Amino acid sequence: MGWFSAPEYWLGRLVLERGAAAIYLLAFVAAARQFRALIGEQGMLPVPRYLAEQSFFRTPSIFHFRYSDRLFAIICWSGAALAATMVAGLADLAPLWTAMLMWLTLWVLYLSIVNVGQTWYSFGWESLLLETGFLMIFLGNQRTAPPILTLWLVRWLLFRVEFGAGLIKMRGDRCWRNLTCLYYHHETQPMPGPLSWFFHHLPRPLHRVEVAGNHFAQLVVPFGLFAPQPVASIAAVIIVITQLWLVVSGNFAWLNWLTILLACSAIDQSWMESWAAALLPIPARPGLPGPPQWFIVVVLAFTAAIVVLSYWPARNLLSPHQRMNMSFNPFHMVNTYGAFGSICRVRREVVIEGTDEARITAQTVWKEYEFKGKPGAVRHLPRQWAPYHLRLDWLMWFAAISPGYALPWLTPFMMRLLRNDPPTVRLLRRNPFAQSPPRYVRAQLYEYRFTTVAELLRDHAWWHRTLIGGYVSPIALTNSDSPHAR
Template identity: 50%
Template sequence: MDWLLWFSAPDYQLARVVLQRGIAVLFFIAFLSSLNQFPALLGERGLLPVPEFIAAFHRLRRPTLFRWGYSDRRLRWMCGAGLAISGLIVLGVPQLGPPWVPLLAFLALWGLYMSIVNVGQTFYSFGWEMLLLEAGFTVAFLGSDQSPPPTAVLLVTAWLVFRLEFGAGMIKIRGGSEWRNFTALYYHHETQPMPGPLSRQFHLLPKRLHRAEVAGNHFAQLVVPFFLFAPQPLATIAAALIIVTQLWLVLSGNFAWLNWSAIVLAFSGVSDRVVHAALPFTPARYSTAAWADTAAAHDGVWSGGLFAGGLGEATGYPGDVFAWAWAAVVLAASLLLAVLGYWPARNLLSRRQLMNASFNRWQLGNTYGAFGSVTKHRVEIVVEGTLDDDPTEDAAWREYRFKGKPGEPGRVPRQWAPYHLRLDWLMWFLPLRTVHEEWFYAFLFKLLEADPATLRLLRADPFDGVRPRWVRVRNALYEFSTHEEFRATRERWVVTPMRVLIRPVQLKDVA
């Protein structure tokens, strides 16, 4: 089978293990997040009910299994199937069979989750949704333990990482001046959508370190991605730099599975041989000796980079026909992804670069990017209710507490990522746009009804399930306390009330 010498990359076994199981873990979290939140947000009695969305569009442009009808029960069955399949991949069960088995498993995850995303409306409009879909489709063609990873799939995966990182870097350079004058991190840790437990410590670092953070970000996103396509060990070093910078972001905030997706996908450039040279305690299957034995068994045909090849006669396939068939499928999928990459490549060079956009109905070959500009002040939306008959300023107003977004001044923010709190994220966007959004008025209506499903999305209901008479919406400025202020007050936020945005309303008003 000398014709397949160039097809495989046996030196990337560790890369395949991390890519397949890592993406499966992220799918598991995504389905779990949907199982817990989708019915309340988008279900039959949700804030933006999917049945109404489907009825409003006689022909949905994007594919979804809900095209023929939605029910909360069907959604739960789909999430259950997604959890089961992704769990099996994490355990490595499909990888024990022929390469068609993990292929079908990942395509099932891709189809199920795409069905959810495509009816998710504003609650599923985040860039990491389409990133997970594209990643899941791509790694589906990595094969199983019976054969070495295909070189072409590793290449298109590295191309996905390049678009993710370089696109984010270009968005920043073309965006706000704070990225060009290295001041963006003066504000970002404080004003990011959902601060984590260490965000305040990051914010209080000296400004010279914040400037160094920005410089490091530019280097990691604008320079390092090119080296993913370089010979080894440069490709592994580039992947390691991306992983380290993404871990820095994991520590400093909560960005759902965005950072973890980048970490997992970066392993497409990691060579077993380089890993074992740097970490001699790695398992034998990734050792230099094992690599040398494999090279000898595969006719000794190897190269130093991502294009390492060698399949020889020991393919693990039941026959030449199956090897031909699998190679044809992999090459066809890789060619498809390469062709679809034309549009995001053109977007990267465009002066009007789009951020987190899809160019086709299957959400493959997307363009990515985040935080092209950084907000300078953190304004929080505060939702309050009262049981009093007269909703004056003197009424006993009680605040609804959210799981992720800041609330009480003394509360330590939690680490939620890679889990995604969709309601909390959209609450962050409201001050940047407008509070007069359909889903938000529906949310106020559910609070006035004391809807149990909606209240479960919150951390605390101040009325313990009792319907409030009135609700209102105001905003407040949130700033991290300095070391001196914290020692004096033991509070992590300095909160300055601003104004009422939506005057007190009752059930009949919102309805």
């Protein structure tokens, strides 16, 4: 079955599989550490309440059969433990069918989390991880050479990620077409990183070059993935480089890292050896046996299913009303992707404050809660969190854009601050009322901008902010624990 196997992509498969397992590990750990405050039984958007309105066929999840915070934690830590063993290479030591079951188990566990995660799990990288993870089931292990059909499906996924993102930009905000979006993006992106201030202050002509390079990488280069080698490898390397640029300029969870891993699978090992052997220690290709007959049948059936399911995302790519980050089925298979079809020109931030004073007056002292990732105190340099995902911080960015994004969860969040709810407080960087909870909390809306070089040297501040006005009026707990506005 020489047509079926592609041993020259052995190293690319190894990088992709170990990397995907590492992302799974990170995703399960993040879910375990954040779920109680977000979607737990006493969370802002409780899973039991959500499941009461959903059917299993609409949102397939283990939690339809039973939900408890304890079970959710067990699912998370079991998934993390299994992913860790696969990062260490256990799947390559197991029989092929066992490795497939291991990947399937990871996918089922994480699908169960995503399908009950509601707003907190509505990001494109969740679907990307699930789709990538499902492809891993059919990529084989060290017991057989990589199947070429699955490798082509991986490239089809990578093409949709890159080309979809490029199209949504060209069809969206005109600043992408006139090459000016990066005048604003580094400053207004959801969660800036430690180098975002420096990227923002690059010369404007270089920003225009960045945008032009992005268009080339997302609208032209992806077609090279389907070309013969070495063109496909060169296209993959270009994608890796542009994704690394995004990694150092912001915090986008595991989106960029997963895209890099997908691109690595398209790099031919022999081509890599011809130019990179002097720079990188490239392991020799092991002897890989041919695939068992049953594996060929399974991969052929899976490929046929993906071809059928590809109709909907392909139609979406061709549509002038293209939608981004959308799943066409509850299993998050063969999705459509894209990001930043529009760019904010001004950054707004919702700042949460509290006071322990019994009465609110003009002289009331308000103390600010600090978040781990989103901008707050002006002298704090943004941190690098990606590929770890801070879900509350990301949703706070959406809340600043429009109150509609925050309507279901912001008041429950503030009510938990009034009780110093331990799982909620753990989501924050600093709680100014660690000893006893505040009597009132409120939300203020600010306009933020990066400081100039002169302002940074003078004030030692990375941000400058201006108060726009109130966002949520002060609220307090009543005897019945319901919010009371004043």
